[in-house]
Amino acid sequence: MESEDNQPNINYYIMPYQLNTAVRTLTHGNSYKIKRVRDMAEGEKPREKMIAEGAGALSMAELLAVVLGVGTKREEVFSMASRLLREYGEKAIATQKDPAVMSKELNLPENKACQIVACFELGRRLFQKKPGGLITIRNAAQAYTYLKDMASLKKEQFRGLYLNNHYQLIHDEVISIGTVDASLVQAREVFRPALEYGASAIIIAHNHPSGVLKASREDAEITDTLLAAGKILDVEILDHLIIGPTKYISII
DSSP: OOOOTTTTTOBBOOOOOOOTOOOOOOETTEOOOOOGGGOGGGGHHHHHHHHHHHHHHHHHOHHHHHHHOOOOOSSHHHHHHHHHHHOOOOOHHHOOHHHHHHHHHTTOOHHHHHHHHHHHHHHHHHHHOGGGSSOOOHHHHHHHOOOOOGGGSOEEEEEEEEOOSBBBEEEEEEEEEOOOOTTTTOOHHHHHHHHHHSSOOOOOOETTTOOOOOOHHHHHHHHHHHHHHHHHHHEEEEEEEOOOOOOOOOOO
């Protein structure tokens, strides 16, 4: 539904979700030089720092640099690790299970993508949470709390959270990176993980790096298409969040 000025209505109230059980440039154009590992002091290098201080002393970028080992001819390893986390996000890179997708979306050699996917798959298998420890998401505020790492991303990212019939998160997937457009976001890519993981409902979200929290006509078209497809597949679209640097809106 649209308002009189032809803009999609936006729901600012935090309502609990109801499942129908019957059915190198870092920011703002400013360039920053990322220090290369070979230029670091011996105690600052990720592997040496891990040996001396333990893994807990390393940042996410440093840990990822240790996993990658070396970079490529075009990109030094610490620069690569920093870029991957900046463009993909920490939660998203940990949940991506397809190295081919990661390789394509991040312009990354497939062997590097395989290293990252294998690393996080080991973590999942060794430290998989018990069912009672699954994250529960019952409203837009809880969804935003889980997804707010998207606020710092410099590229638009379209993401899906897949829930069981107890509102527990069973899968998190980056569906696309880049401009969110109705012609690019395909319903089959959104619902494929739902069918694969047996999800009863989906929360979709994308970020606006510009900081403008206003739903576009394309946002409304994508939402309407997915709502219609969900009714056919018997998988509910509970919400569509747009995430800005400090706030969010819900457009369902």
